[in-house]
Amino acid sequence: MNAPDAALPNPGPRPEAEVEALRRIWKLPSGWRLLTEYNNNVIGALYVATAFVFFVLAGVLALLMRVQLAVPDSGLVGPTLYNQLFTMHGTVMMFLFAVPVVEAMGILLLPNMLGARDMPFPRLSAYAYWAYAIGGLTFFCSLFFGLAPTGGWFMNPPLTTATYSPGINEDFWLLGIGFIEISAIAGAIEIIVGVLRTRAPGMTLARMPVFAWAMLVFALMVVFAFPAVILATALLELERAFGWPLFTASKGGDPLLWQHLFWFFGHPEVYIIFLPASGMVSMIVPTMVREPLVAHRMVVLALIATAFLSFGLWVHHMFATGIPHMSLSFFEAASMAVAIPAGIQVFAWIATLARGRARLDTPMLFVLGFLFIFVLGGLTGVMVAAIPFDLQAHDTYFIVAHLHYVLVGGMVFPLFAGLYYWAPYVSRNRLSERVGRWVFALMFVGVNVTFFPMHVTGLAGMPRRVYTYGEATGWGALNMLSTVGAFMIAAAVLLFLVDFARRFRFSAEDNAGDVWNAGSLEWLPAGSYGTRSIPRVASLYPRWDEPALDEEVEQGHHYLPNAPTGRREALITHPLDGRPQALLRMPWPGWSPFVAAVFTAAFFMLLTVKLTFIAAACGIVALAALLRWAWDLDPEPVAAPIPVGGGFSVPAYVSGATSTSWWAMVVLMLVAASLFACALFSYLYLWVVAPAGWPARDALPPLRHALAGAALAVASSGAYGFANRRLSRGRGPVIPMLGAIVLLVGAFLVQATAFLGASPSASGYGAIVWSNLSVQGFELVAAVVLAGFAIARRFVHRLDAVRRNVFDNARIFWHYVVAQHLVGIAMLYGFPLAVAR
Amino acid sequence: MIDMLRIASGAVVWAAHFTILYGITALACARAAAGVAPWGIALATAVGVAVASAIALRAYPRRDEFVHWITAAVAAIAVVAMLWEGVAGLVSRSCA
Numbered sequence: 001m002n003a004p005d006a007a008l009p010n011p012g013p014r015p016e017a018e019v020e021a022l023r024r025i026w027k028l029p030s031g032w033r034l035l036t037e038y039n040n041n042v043i044g045a046l047y048v049a050t051a052f053v054f055f056v057l058a059g060v061l062a063l064l065m066r067v068q069l070a071v072p073d074s075g076l077v078g079p080t081l082y083n084q085l086f087t088m089h090g091t092v093m094m095f096l097f098a099v100p101v102v103e104a105m106g107i108l109l110l111p112n113m114l115g116a117r118d119m120p121f122p123r124l125s126a127y128a129y130w131a132y133a134i135g136g137l138t139f140f141c142s143l144f145f146g147l148a149p150t151g152g153w154f155m156n157p158p159l160t161t162a163t164y165s166p167g168i169n170e171d172f173w174l175l176g177i178g179f180i181e182i183s184a185i186a187g188a189i190e191i192i193v194g195v196l197r198t199r200a201p202g203m204t205l206a207r208m209p210v211f212a213w214a215m216l217v218f219a220l221m222v223v224f225a226f227p228a229v230i231l232a233t234a235l236l237e238l239e240r241a242f243g244w245p246l247f248t249a250s251k252g253g254d255p256l257l258w259q260h261l262f263w264f265f266g267h268p269e270v271y272i273i274f275l276p277a278s279g280m281v282s283m284i285v286p287t288m289v290r291e292p293l294v295a296h297r298m299v300v301l302a303l304i305a306t307a308f309l310s311f312g313l314w315v316h317h318m319f320a321t322g323i324p325h326m327s328l329s330f331f332e333a334a335s336m337a338v339a340i341p342a343g344i345q346v347f348a349w350i351a352t353l354a355r356g357r358a359r360l361d362t363p364m365l366f367v368l369g370f371l372f373i374f375v376l377g378g379l380t381g382v383m384v385a386a387i388p389f390d391l392q393a394h395d396t397y398f399i400v401a402h403l404h405y406v407l408v409g410g411m412v413f414p415l416f417a418g419l420y421y422w423a424p425y426v427s428r429n430r431l432s433e434r435v436g437r438w439v440f441a442l443m444f445v446g447v448n449v450t451f452f453p454m455h456v457t458g459l460a461g462m463p464r465r466v467y468t469y470g471e472a473t474g475w476g477a478l479n480m481l482s483t484v485g486a487f488m489i490a491a492a493v494l495l496f497l498v499d500f501a502r503r504f505r506f507s508a509e510d511n512a513g514d515v516w517n518a519g520s521l522e523w524l525p526a527g528s529y530g531t532r533s534i535p536r537v538a539s540l541y542p543r544w545d546e547p548a549l550d551e552e553v554e555q556g557h558h559y560l561p562n563a564p565t566g567r568r569e570a571l572i573t574h575p576l577d578g579r580p581q582a583l584l585r586m587p588w589p590g591w592s593p594f595v596a597a598v599f600t601a602a603f604f605m606l607l608t609v610k611l612t613f614i615a616a617a618c619g620i621v622a623l624a625a626l627l628r629w630a631w632d633l634d635p636e637p638v639a640a641p642i643p644v645g646g647g648f649s650v651p652a653y654v655s656g657a658t659s660t661s662w663w664a665m666v667v668l669m670l671v672a673a674s675l676f677a678c679a680l681f682s683y684l685y686l687w688v689v690a691p692a693g694w695p696a697r698d699a700l701p702p703l704r705h706a707l708a709g710a711a712l713a714v715a716s717s718g719a720y721g722f723a724n725r726r727l728s729r730g731r732g733p734v735i736p737m738l739g740a741i742v743l744l745v746g747a748f749l750v751q752a753t754a755f756l757g758a759s760p761s762a763s764g765y766g767a768i769v770w771s772n773l774s775v776q777g778f779e780l781v782a783a784v785v786l787a788g789f790a791i792a793r794r795f796v797h798r799l800d801a802v803r804r805n806v807f808d809n810a811r812i813f814w815h816y817v818v819a820q821h822l823v824g825i826a827m828l829y830g831f832p833l834a835v836a837r
Numbered sequence: 838m839i840d841m842l843r844i845a846s847g848a849v850v851w852a853a854h855f856t857i858l859y860g861i862t863a864l865a866c867a868r869a870a871a872g873v874a875p876w877g878i879a880l881a882t883a884v885g886v887a888v889a890s891a892i893a894l895r896a897y898p899r900r901d902e903f904v905h906w907i908t909a910a911v912a913a914i915a916v917v918a919m920l921w922e923g924v925a926g927l928v929s930r931s932c933a
Binding site: 041099196204206298302303304307308309311312315324325326327328329330332333334337550575576657663666684688689 | 838841844845848851852855858859860862863864865866867871874886888904906907910911914915918920921923924925926928929930931932933
């Protein structure tokens with residue numbers, strides 16, 4: 001062995017005791033206490049496995065549907081159950097499998113791929129996971145009681161309003177899915193801050209692996225898209241539970257408002273699923289060819305371009321709803337344009353394949369299958385983007401064929417490629433190559449046999465979502481073929497599960513390791529603590545360009561080869577150039593995230609079955625667990641900077657814009673802003689559609705309310721700012737903070753009381769005004785809880801001029817809520833005044 | 838944080854342009870004022886293209902650096918997308 005490079009961050013020999021310490025500190029708890037663990041390897045693996053369970057469950061539902069449709073006039077499954085089957089199949093595949101599984105792959109892979117010990121908010125991932133797993137399984141069980149929703153996975157009103165869907169079936173969807181989206185957002189915040197702030201030193205944005213880019217773009221899309229569906233589900237639940245006529249045309253609402261909100265989420269959702277999968281492909285292809293990805297920068301650009309274009313496509317799901325042609329035209333243009341960035345990626349992969357000789361191992365086979373199936377789905381996508389064609393194909397099996405080609409091709413195949421590729425990363429054995437080839441062959445043939453005939457049945461006129469069809473239609477043979485194909489897919493999945501059960505043995509410490517000779521960091525030798533030392537990154541494929549990297553990292557010659565504070569730690573780096581900035585001290589495993597998750601799930605599920613009091617009790621327990629968890633945040637500052645190697649000494653306590661918590665709060669504010677923007681959109685939308693409900697000039701609420709509300713809100717911001725100045729000078733901030741709370745609550749009450757005359761159940765106008773006020777009120781409560789929490793910490797000496805992250809985070813959120821309040825006043829008072837007759 | 842926002846600035850211009858196009862056409866058709874829409878589309882597209890071009894040109898001279906390259910490239914794509922969508926919006930003038 002050569003002498004260690006003197007230019008390494010920690011060139012000298014390192015004591016073996018450091019590894020022992022890392023092992024001890026990051027040791028997984030045993031038995032029941034494993035539930036308290038948040039380590040990304042554990043949560044990531046559980047997360048992937050749970051999502052896969054939902055894939056199998058939703059697949060079984062698909063088989064039931066295929067058996068029913070195999071022959072004409074079949075009476076196996078009646079219409080009521082069939083409606084539940086297709087609703088649950090779509091819902092579970094999209095919300096409980098596709099989105100969670102890509103998020104799960106991110107949580108499993110990202111820390112090691114970025115050279116981090118863990119994500120910055122690991123307990124948030126644990127909370128998101130447990131809430132999803134428990135809530136999702138409960139939701140699925142609604143099927144066994146005949147309580148599963150029946151309105152289709154996009155739940156269009158008026159079918160799903162209380163008039164046409166009484167009972168609690170649709171409520172399960174609205175409350176269950178709405179809350180699982182919250183868990184997706186929690187994961188997205190974690191991923192954004194993780195990708196931007198915990199990369200290994202030297203990993204500039206230019207050296208960041210494509211998968212990390214894909215996950216960053218994915219998470220940002222979740223932040224902007226998911227609030228739309230959360231608002232939509234909340235509004236529909238308000239209509240169902242309290243009779244607010246938001247979607248009832250006869251009372252000044254509009255059922256199309258639902259479709260706008262739903263598809264504003266639902267179309268980006270497709271790319272939310274596809275982009276991480278394409279990121280996996282961009283990791284697998286270079287390894288298999290042993291050549292760097294061709295046009296890396298263009299691929300990154302394509303990811304970003306897809307993300308923003310995808311927000312301009314939602315109306316292409318609504319071409320047949322009678323929207324003016326002038327509006328449809330640019331949605332049509334955008335729908336076609338989005339094929340271009342997808343094409344850029346496809347050509348980059350093909351060019352990379354052409355550069356060398358690809359090894360045809362199972363991951364590569366799935367990548368090739370992905371290219372074939374996804375490109376076909378993309379082509380039919382351009383077809384249905386053309387309005388004249390879409391009007392013919394709308395709601396037929398052609399659409400079913402198109403969307404399955406895109407989703408199975410674009411997401412399931414890359415996922416299987418990823419599962420084969422990364423299994424050796426978390427398992428003692430890799431999966432069987434021999435079985436893998438069979439899995440691939442069965443699945444590839446099965447998918448084409450199932451879904452290709454559907455193009456034809458669709459063009460022959462077979463509508464979606466019918467539980468049977470007559471003999472005379474002549475659709476029988478094609479349907480039988482699709483059913484045969486579906487069972488081939490099932491056989492492939494079964495075979496995969498058998499192989500998985502036989503060979504997969506979870507282990508982060510002695511995994512099978514780098515069987516592919518890959519260039520990225522997740523294949524460095526590692527344990528639950530991540531890598532022994534945190535690598536210094538100088539290129540896109542560090543393990544290819546520096547063959548000694550594995551050994552140097554393992555011997556502790558890179559950054560942070562130890563645990564200087566004696567706790568679990570992560571190295572925080574600069575978001576652009578990746579220079580070390582701080583040492584993040586992580587919490588110890590604890591029960592509060594798990595307890596909070598269980599009771600959050602219980603709260604929403606019990607609300608569905610109208611056990612309001614027990615639900616409220618669960619909500620209180622969940623809130624208490626969250627506060628217990630938050631109590632340990634913002635630990636005692638450490639004065640002396642800590643040397644981490646390479647001449648860098650970093651503080652172990654930071655506040656303000658360097659702190660990861662500040663970043664998370666900024667992302668949360670983007671979520672809040674997106675939610676509020678959707679609420680404003682809904683308001684304007686109903687005004688465009690049904691202006692008659694808006695008050696005449698003499699019926700407007702008095703302007704003095706608006707002015708007083710605005711003045712109080714601005715004063716409350718001023719009071720919080722004054723508290724900030726006092727805290728910075730070492731004085732007590734509590735009195736001005738209490739003043740800020742009183743002023744802001746007052747501002748809200750002044751604003752809300754002006755609208756007491758507009759009953760929310762009487763008209764679409766009243767309903768949307770009070771919906772907007774509810775969104776504002778909800779965020780007001782959140783701001784008050786945050787500020788109250790900071791006050792409580794002041795009394796126990798956990799808040800001072802230095803130790804102040806809780807206060808600062810509450811502060812930026814406070815100013816945000818005030819700004820939102822002012823916009824709300826402008827909209828609710830100013831807008832009707834400007835347009836009043 | 839500011840640098841991250843700068844990368845997205847072209848996309849933000851695109852989003853504003855798209856929202857304006859959607860708002861103008863929906864409102865013009867709902868209030869029987871279809872004749873107004875093409876002017877609004879043309880104006881919004883001209884302003885959007887100008888702003889995004891300025892972003893691209895400002896970042897371009899330092900394109901060797903990844904962050905500037907990606908800023909300029911995102912803005913350039915936004916220009917193309919706005920022109921493409923704006924032209925489509927001008928071609929069809931029917932509220933049917």
